[in-house]
Amino acid sequence: MTVLVATFTNTGSSIKVGSTVQVNGMTANDFSSPIAYTVTAADGSTVSYMVTVTTVPRSELVAEYLFSGNAADSSGKGHNGVVHNAIATLDRFGVPSRAYYFNNSYIDVSDPPGHLFNPNTSFSISAWLNLANDSALEYFPLIAQDEGLYSTNKWYFNYRTFDKSWNLINALSFHVNSPSMGGGVRINSDPIALQLNTWHHVALVRDGATFRFYVDSIAKGNVNSNVVIPEVNRPLTIGYAEVTEFLIGSADDVRVYDGALTAEEVSSLFHEDGWTGQ
Numbered sequence: 342m343t344v345l346v347a348t349f350t351n352t353g354s355s356i357k358v359g360s361t362v363q364v365n366g367m368t369a370n371d372f373s374s375p376i377a378y379t380v381t382a383a384d385g386s387t388v389s390y391m392v393t394v395t396t397v398p399r400s401e402l403v404a405e406y407l408f409s410g411n412a413a414d415s416s417g418k419g420h421n422g423v424v425h426n427a428i429a430t431l432d433r434f435g436v437p438s439r440a441y442y443f444n445n446s447y448i449d450v451s452d453p454p455g456h457l458f459n460p461n462t463s464f465s466i467s468a469w470l471n472l473a474n475d476s477a478l479e480y481f482p483l484i485a486q487d488e489g490l491y492s493t494n495k496w497y498f499n500y501r502t503f504d505k506s507w508n509l510i511n512a513l514s515f516h517v518n519s520p521s522m523g524g525g526v527r528i529n530s531d532p533i534a535l536q537l538n539t540w541h542h543v544a545l546v547r548d549g550a551t552f553r554f555y556v557d558s559i560a561k562g563n564v565n566s567n568v569v570i571p572e573v574n575r576p577l578t579i580g581y582a583e584v585t586e587f588l589i590g591s592a593d594d595v596r597v598y599d600g601a602l603t604a605e606e607v608s609s610l611f612h613e614d615g616w617t618g619q
C-alpha cells in the first residue's frame with residue numbers, strides 16, 4: 342500500500358499529487374490514506390480527484406480456490422478441494438487452466454467436517470461464474486454444504502432461473518434447511534438475469550440479520566433474515582448440491598470469508614487484476 346504505482350490516461354497539461362508531477366505507470370505513492378490527484382487543464386484551471394485504494398483483508402479468509410491448475414486452498418487454512426471430473430479451463434482473462442468448467446462434475450472439500458466459518462454471525466462468499474447455455478436448467482449451484490434432499494441440514498448458494506413453484510425469478514439464492522425447518526428458507530436477490538457464456542462476479546454477504554447480494558460489484562438486494570444455519574455433517578461442495586443439482590458452466594476464484602465484506606471490498610474483488618467487465 343505504501344509504494345503503489347498508478348496507471349492513468351488524461352487530457353489537460355499536468356497531473357500532480359501535492360507538488361509532484363505524476364507519470365503514468367511510473368510515479369509511486371503511499372495509498373495508506375486517500376490521495377488527491379490534481380489535474381491542470383491547458384487554461385490553467387484545476388480539478389482534484391480523491392483516489393482511495395481498498396484492499397480486502399485476508400485475515401477473515403477461511404477458504405480461497407483460485408483454481409490455478411488445482412483446487413488447493415490458498416487461504417492458508419488447509420481446506421484443499423478434490424476435483425471430481427471438473428475440467429481446467431480459461432479464466433476471465435483468457436488464461437488457460439486458471440478456472441474450472443463443470444458439467445455433472447464437482448469439487449469437494451472434506452477436511453475438516455462441520456462449519457468452515459460461523460454462518461450465524463457474519464460471512465461472505467465471492468466467486469466468478471460463467472453459466473453455459475442450457476435452457477433446460479433451472480438452477481446453477483455454486484457452493485453448498487448439504488446432507489441431501491429436502492429437509493436435511495444444508496446451506497446452499499446458487500443462481501436460479503425458477504423458484505420452487507416454477508415462478509421465473511432469475512436470482513441469486515441462499516437456501517437453508519434442516520429437519521426442523523419444513524420447507525426451509527430461500528433468501529433471494531433482486532432479479533438479475535445473468536448472461537450466459539459471460540463471466541460475472543457474484544457475492545453474498547451476511548452481516549448479522551442482513552443478507553446482501555452483489556453482481557459485478559453492483560448491489561442486487563438486501564434481505565433481512567435471522568435464519569439459523571444448522572451444522573452440516575457433509576463436505577463443502579463447489580458446482581454441486583442436493584444430490585441431483587450440478588452446475589453447467591465455469592467457476593473461478595471462489596472465496597469464503599468469516600466476516601462481512603463491505604461494498605468497497607466487493608468492488609475491489611470485482612476489479613482484481615484490473616478487470617473492468619466483459
Ligand SMILES: [Ca+2]
Pocket residue numbers: 407408409432439440593594
Ligand atoms: Ca482463477
